[in-house]
Amino acid sequence: MSRTFILDYDLVSAIGVGRDKVLKNINSNFSGAKKLSRFSTENLACDFGAEVTEPLAPLLGSFSESIRGACRYDRKLEMILACYVIMQQRLKSFFSDIDPLRTGLVFGLGIDISPIEELQKAIQANPELKDTYRMYQNLNATGDRVNLIGNPLDIPCTILARELNIAGFQKSALTACSASSQAVAFGAQAIRRNQADLVLVGGTDSLLNLLAMVAFAKLGIISPSDETPDKICKPLDRNRNSVLLGEGAGLMVLASESYVKSRGLRPTLEISGFGNTLDGYKITAPDPEAKGMTRAIQQALQMSEWKPEDVNYINMHGTGTMANDPLELKAIQQVFGHAAKKIAVSSTKDRHGHTIAAAGIIEICLLALAMENAVIPCTRNLQSPIREFEIDMVQSENRKVEIRKAMSNSFAFGGVNTVLAVQRI
Amino acid sequence: MPFPNHRVFVTRAEVLVPPAIGLVELTPLLLSKQSPTRTSIKETHGDISFENVKLLLNPIDKYYPPLRDAKSMRNDVIAMCMCLGKMLNGSEFDSQTWQDVPLFMATGPNASGMASEIEEICQMLLQNLDVDEGLRNKNIYSEIHPLFALKGLTNSAQAYAAQLFGFRGHNATYGSTSYGTYLAFNDAVSGIRAGEFSRAVVGASNGGGQISQVMNAGMNSFGRQFCESPVAVSLVLEAEESVVKNDLGPRCEIINISASKNLPELNVVKFEKPYVHFADAIDSTILFSGAMCEESYKMEIESLQTKSQKHFSLYPHFGSTGCASFLINIAVGYQLIHEKIFSSLDCLNRDPYTRESWVHLGTAK
Numbered sequence: 001m002s003r004t005f006i007l008d009y010d011l012v013s014a015i016g017v018g019r020d021k022v023l024k025n026i027n028s029n030f031s032g033a034k035k036l037s038r039f040s041t042e043n044l045a046c047d048f049g050a051e052v053t054e055p056l057a058p059l060l061g062s063f064s065e066s067i068r069g070a071c072r073y074d075r076k077l078e079m080i081l082a083c084y085v086i087m088q089q090r091l092k093s094f095f096s097d098i099d100p101l102r103t104g105l106v107f108g109l110g111i112d113i114s115p116i117e118e119l120q121k122a123i124q125a126n127p128e129l130k131d132t133y134r135m136y137q138n139l140n141a142t143g144d145r146v147n148l149i150g151n152p153l154d155i156p157c158t159i160l161a162r163e164l165n166i167a168g169f170q171k172s173a174l175t176a177c178s179a180s181s182q183a184v185a186f187g188a189q190a191i192r193r194n195q196a197d198l199v200l201v202g203g204t205d206s207l208l209n210l211l212a213m214v215a216f217a218k219l220g221i222i223s224p225s226d227e228t229p230d231k232i233c234k235p236l237d238r239n240r241n242s243v244l245l246g247e248g249a250g251l252m253v254l255a256s257e258s259y260v261k262s263r264g265l266r267p268t269l270e271i272s273g274f275g276n277t278l279d280g281y282k283i284t285a286p287d288p289e290a291k292g293m294t295r296a297i298q299q300a301l302q303m304s305e306w307k308p309e310d311v312n313y314i315n316m317h318g319t320g321t322m323a324n325d326p327l328e329l330k331a332i333q334q335v336f337g338h339a340a341k342k343i344a345v346s347s348t349k350d351r352h353g354h355t356i357a358a359a360g361i362i363e364i365c366l367l368a369l370a371m372e373n374a375v376i377p378c379t380r381n382l383q384s385p386i387r388e389f390e391i392d393m394v395q396s397e398n399r400k401v402e403i404r405k406a407m408s409n410s411f412a413f414g415g416v417n418t419v420l421a422v423q424r425i
Numbered sequence: 426m427p428f429p430n431h432r433v434f435v436t437r438a439e440v441l442v443p444p445a446i447g448l449v450e451l452t453p454l455l456l457s458k459q460s461p462t463r464t465s466i467k468e469t470h471g472d473i474s475f476e477n478v479k480l481l482l483n484p485i486d487k488y489y490p491p492l493r494d495a496k497s498m499r500n501d502v503i504a505m506c507m508c509l510g511k512m513l514n515g516s517e518f519d520s521q522t523w524q525d526v527p528l529f530m531a532t533g534p535n536a537s538g539m540a541s542e543i544e545e546i547c548q549m550l551l552q553n554l555d556v557d558e559g560l561r562n563k564n565i566y567s568e569i570h571p572l573f574a575l576k577g578l579t580n581s582a583q584a585y586a587a588q589l590f591g592f593r594g595h596n597a598t599y600g601s602t603s604y605g606t607y608l609a610f611n612d613a614v615s616g617i618r619a620g621e622f623s624r625a626v627v628g629a630s631n632g633g634g635q636i637s638q639v640m641n642a643g644m645n646s647f648g649r650q651f652c653e654s655p656v657a658v659s660l661v662l663e664a665e666e667s668v669v670k671n672d673l674g675p676r677c678e679i680i681n682i683s684a685s686k687n688l689p690e691l692n693v694v695k696f697e698k699p700y701v702h703f704a705d706a707i708d709s710t711i712l713f714s715g716a717m718c719e720e721s722y723k724m725e726i727e728s729l730q731t732k733s734q735k736h737f738s739l740y741p742h743f744g745s746t747g748c749a750s751f752l753i754n755i756a757v758g759y760q761l762i763h764e765k766i767f768s769s770l771d772c773l774n775r776d777p778y779t780r781e782s783w784v785h786l787g788t789a790k
Binding site for chain 2: 040041042043044100101109110111112113116119120123124131134135136137140143144145146147150151152153154157158159161162165166167168169170171172173174175176179182186193195210211212214215216217218219220276277278279280281282283284291292295357412413414415416
C-alpha cells in the first residue's frame with residue numbers, strides 16, 4: 001500500500017490569492033470579512049461575507065472565449081481556473097512525462113446557483129431574452145460543450161483534465177461542506193489502492209450571490225449584527241450566532257511513493273489517513289451525540305496508526321453556529337479523552353469564511369502552510385470559549401510551535417463527516 | 426496488484442421508471458415484441474424541442490418517504506428514497522446491518538428538481554426588470570422559500586438515504602453525468618475486490634426535465650430534440666464471503682468493469698462513432714445507453730450493428746435516463762440474468778462528454 005505525499009498546493013481565498021499572501025495574512029490575523037461589494041445588498045438584513053476582491057478575469061486570458069464567458073456567470077469556475085493559472089507551470093511540470101492513465105483528478109464542487117443579478121443585467125441589455133428558455137438557449141449558443149449558464153457541476157473537472165491530460169479518472173464529490181475534504185481523501189485512496197501515481201485534488205465554491213445569500217439567511221445560518229463584519233463570526237465562542245459565508249478555491253497535488261522516488265523529490269508532508277462517515281440522523285440537524293463525527297476522527301487516527309497523544313493540532317470545521325461547534329468539541333473530547341487537553345484546536349472560518357464545498361481544500365491548504373511554517377492560527381474572534389470541554393482552544397494570538405501530526409475536520413450539511421490526517425515527514 | 430481480488434456479485438436491484446414501474450414489471454416490457462410507447466409531453470421553445478416523461482410519485486405509496494421529510498426533497502430525491510425503500514424492504518437485514526455498509530451515490534443536475542422554484546424566481550425578475558435593486562432584493566427575499574437551500578443540497582439523496590435506512594459508513598456522491606454513476610459503481614466494486622468491505626449499496630437518480638435539457642443542448646451533436654426520463658435505480662453489491670454467509674444464492678456476477686481512457690470531449694464533433702472502445706472485449710448480448718435524442722440513438726444502433734451480437738436499449742421506452750443510465754443497465758442486466766433469460770450481458774454506456782464504460786455481467790458459477 002503506497003504512502004500519499006503532498007507535493008504542492010495553492011489557493012484563492014478572501015485572505016489572499018496565492019499561498020504567500022495567505023501566509024502573510026494568517027500571520028497578521030487579517031480577516032477577509034467585509035460588506036459585500038459584488039452586488040447590491042440594499043434591503044437585505046445580512047450584507048457581509050468573505051469576498052475574493054482581487055480581480056481574477058485577467059488571469060484567464062489563455063482559456064477559450066466560451067470558458068471565459070462561463071466564468072462571468074460561474075464564480076466557482078472562475079476561481080478554480082484562476083488557482084490553476086497561478087500553479088500552471090508547477091502543475092505542467094508534475095504532469096509531464098507520466099502515463100496519463102496513472103493520473104487522476106478529484107474535485108469537491110458546490111451547487112450551481114446562477115447569479116440572478118447578472119442574468120437581470122443580460123436581460124436588460126437584450127429584452128429578447130425575456131423567455132426563460134430563450135434566455136438559456138441564446139446565452140448557451142457557444143458552439144461547444146461549455147454553456148454560459150447552467151453547466152454540469154463537474155465542468156471544472158472536464159476543463160482541467162484536458163489542460164493537464166489527466167486520463168485515469170475525473171471525479172467530482174458533491175457532498176456540500178465535506179466535498180473537497182472527500183476529494184483529498186478519495187485522491188489519497190486511489191494512490192493507496194495503486195489506481196494512480198499522481199492525483200490533482202481540489203475544490204471551489206461561492207455563496208456570495210443574491211440568491212444564495214437570501215436562501216442561507218432564510219435558513220437561519222447567517223444573522224444580522226451590529227458588529228463590524230470582521231467580528232460577526234465567532235467560532236467556538238459562547239456568543240456565536242452567525243456563519244460568515246465565503247468563497248474560494250484550492251488545488252493540491254498528491255503523489256505515490258514510486259512517483260516521488262522516480263523523480264527524486266523530497267516532500268515534507270503526507271496524508272497519513274482519513275475518516276469518512278454519515279450521521280444518518282436528521283438532514284436538518286447534527287447527531288446530538290456526535291457519533292458520526294467521533295467515528296470519522298477515530299477512523300483517521302486508526303488509518304494513520306497514531307496514538308491520541310501524537311496529535312498536535314486540529315483545524316476544526318468550526319462554523320460559528322450554535323448547534324455544530326459544541327458537538328465538534330464533544331467529538332474531539334470523546335476520541336482523545338485526557339489527551340485533548342494538550343491538543344491545540346482552532347477554526348479559521350472567521351478569517352476566510354465558510355466556503356462550503358471548498359472549505360476542506362482551503363483548510364487543508366492552510367493546515368499545510370501552518371505545518372510548514374510552524375504556526376497555529378488562532379480562532380481570531382474567540383473571546384469567551386465554550387466552557388464544558390478540556391480542550392486547548394487557541395485564541396487571541398497565533399502560536400509559534402512545530403506541528404508534527406495534525407487533522408483537518410469537515411462536517412457537512414446532511415451529516416457527512418470527513419477528517420484528514422496530515423503528518424510532517 | 427498488491428490487493429486480493431475478491432469476486433463481486435449483484436444481490437439486489439430495484440428501479441423506479443415512468444410512470445411508476447419497478448424492476449420486475451420492467452423486464453417484460455423490454456422483451457415485448459410490441460413497439461414501445463412512452464407517455465410524454467412535447468414542448469418546443471425556439472429550435473429546442475423537449476419530450477418530457479413524467480414519473481408518478483404517489484404520496485400514499487408504501488415507500489413514499491414521510492411527508493415531514495418529503496417537503497424538503499426534490500422529486501429525484503423522493504424517487505431515490507422510494508427505490509431504496511423497495512429494494513431494502515423485506516430484506517433479511519435490519520437497519521443495524523446497513524450502518525457500516527458504504528453508500529455510493531450519483532446525481533445529475535440538481536436544479537432539475539427545482540425547475541418550478543427557479544422558473545418562479547425568473548418570472549418575478551422578468552416582471553420587475555425596471556424596479557430598483559432594493560425593491561428587487563425585497564421581492565426575492567419574499568419569493569424564496571425557507572427550505573430552498575435545503576432542497577438544492579447536492580448530497581440530499583445520500584443524506585435522506587442515511588437518515589431513513591441507517592447508513593452510517595463510508596460514502597460518496599458523484600456527479601454529474603452517467604460517468605459519475607460509473608465512478609460510484611466502480612468505487613463499490615474496487616473496495617469489495619480489495620477486501621476493504623464486503624457489501625456496498627450504489628444508487629443514482631435522474632431528475633430530467635427542461636433544465637437538464639437546456640443544460641445538455643450544447644452537448645448534443647445532432648440537434649436540439651431531446652427526450653429524457655426521471656428515474657431512480659439502486660443495487661446491492663456483495664463479496665463472495667458475504668453472499669455465502671447470508672446464503673443469498675447469487676446469480677449475477679460482475680465479471681469485468683472498465684471505462685474508456687479518452688479525455689472528456691469539450692468540442693462538438695458531429696457524428697462521433699459511439700462504442701469504439703470495447704469492441705474486442707464484447708461477446709454477449711449488449712445493453713446500451715447514452716443517446717439523448719432519436720438521431721444519436723440511431724447512430725448507436727448503426728455502430729452496434731457492425732458487431733454480431735444482439736443489442737437493446739431502454740431509449741425507445743424512456744428516452745435518456747441521464748446520469749442513471751449506466752446503473753439502470755446493470756439493474757436490468759441483473760434481473761435478466763436472475764430470471765435466467767440471459768446467462769451473460771455486456772452493458773455499454775456513453776456520457777455526453779464521450780466517456781464510455783463497459784461492464785460484463787455473468788451468471789455466477
